[in-house]
Amino acid sequence: MPELPEVEALTDFLAEHLTGRRVVRVLPVAVSVLKTYDPPVTAVEGHEVAAVRRYGKFLAIGTDGGPHLVTHLARAGWLQWKDRLPDGPPRPGRGPLALRVALETGEGFDLTEAGTQKRLAVYVVRDPRDVPGIARLGPDPLADGFDLARFAALLKDERRRLKGALRDQSLIAGVGNAYSDEILHAARMSPFKVAASLTGEETERLYTALRTTLTEAVDRSRGVAAGRLKAEKKSGMRVHGRAGEPCPVCGDTVREVSFSDSALQYCPTCQTGGKPLADRRISRLLK
CATH class of the missing domain: 1.10.8.50 (Helicase, Ruva Protein; domain 3)
Incomplete structure (x- = not known):
């Protein structure tokens, strides 16, 4: 399971590769991955990424004036960056692909999950603290005020x-x-x-x-x-x-x-x- 250090590194990586770039498509592939319906996942599309932030083991991608795409990779989830996404939409099936995010540049990333227990979670929310798991989080152990x-x-x-x-x-x-x-x-x-x-x-x-x-x-x-x-x-x-x-x-x-x-x-x-x-x-x- 990715924990604080790995999610922090993913946050830094995505901040470098996503900030200022426009999201053109968010494609859920696994039925179980989306945990919210309002705003719809399409509300992220057309917006530029403004910031990427970590909340505990959650990763939040914030857009300019739009909603946040938040994910928790759970035990067997991972993020795979693609310098060039495959042509055409991904096919639903039994494979590990759970969700794809495409940028206007042709780059993007896939969220994948191995195994049969599907716990990877994606939320589209107006504020990251609307995600129940984030709202319940205790203090961050690396925060300056955590003495x-x-x-x-x-x-x-x-x-x-x-x-x-x-x-x-x-x-x-x-x-x-x-x-x-x-x-x-x-x-x-x-x-x-x-x-x-x-x-x-x-x-x-x-x-x-x-x-x-x-x-x-x-x-x-x-x-x-x-x-x-x-x-x-x-x-x-x-x-x-x-x-x-x-x-x-x-x-x-x-x-x-x-x-x-x-x-x-x-x-x-x-x-x-x-x-x-x-x-x-x-x-x-x-x-």
């Missing part, structure tokens, strides 16, 4: 475990499964530690890991072409997606805890005092 005191206030009464708290978009915007693993590894904390139990020193350590991990990922992604962002994300991971490999910090084996639809990865030596966490899916099978 240690604000972070500590968010966690003070938070009874959930750190892994779940970091992924909650209404608490902190933009962090998903991958970067929550990376942040907790950098902070040397168990994903199962209760957020409200952190000491002052631990809170500061987690805050530093949050900001540093995301900032470094944004810096790595900046300037990378849209088609290479997935590979760039994977190459920068220390523990996420690396179960069975040696931890780059201590050399211990990276372990995994599986859930119904996802998994987390961690280093026992760095994060849990050398104690492996119980894999609940395996534990249920053994009962």
Whole structure:
């Protein structure tokens, strides 16, 4: 799933390639992709792109005097830039193409989604905050005003475990499964530690890991072409997606805890005092 750093890089890429250019066609291909009907998707057509902005993991394309085209790429969605779009309209079918945006220059981009679970979402709205997911977002962790005191206030009464708290978009915007693993590894904390139990020193350590991990990922992604962002994300991971490999910090084996639809990865030596966490899916099978 694209998270804050990748969506930030896509925002920069699209701002460079779209701003000042006129949209001539927006073509939904997958039935499930459009989540709004007023304004209609055709309301974007004929307008120049004025700005591209990120809201958490949402990407919003604003037009001059017209509506905003907002997308959330979900777990398996992606954006593919085309220097020259194919001639003729795309054919609906079982392929990954969900929506196409064409510019007057002949350039444009496709939104695609792999797999059978179709969660990629596109909204056409007068204001990005009309999108329910954006309206519910918590603070952006890379915003100038997001300081240690604000972070500590968010966690003070938070009874959930750190892994779940970091992924909650209404608490902190933009962090998903991958970067929550990376942040907790950098902070040397168990994903199962209760957020409200952190000491002052631990809170500061987690805050530093949050900001540093995301900032470094944004810096790595900046300037990378849209088609290479997935590979760039994977190459920068220390523990996420690396179960069975040696931890780059201590050399211990990276372990995994599986859930119904996802998994987390961690280093026992760095994060849990050398104690492996119980894999609940395996534990249920053994009962």
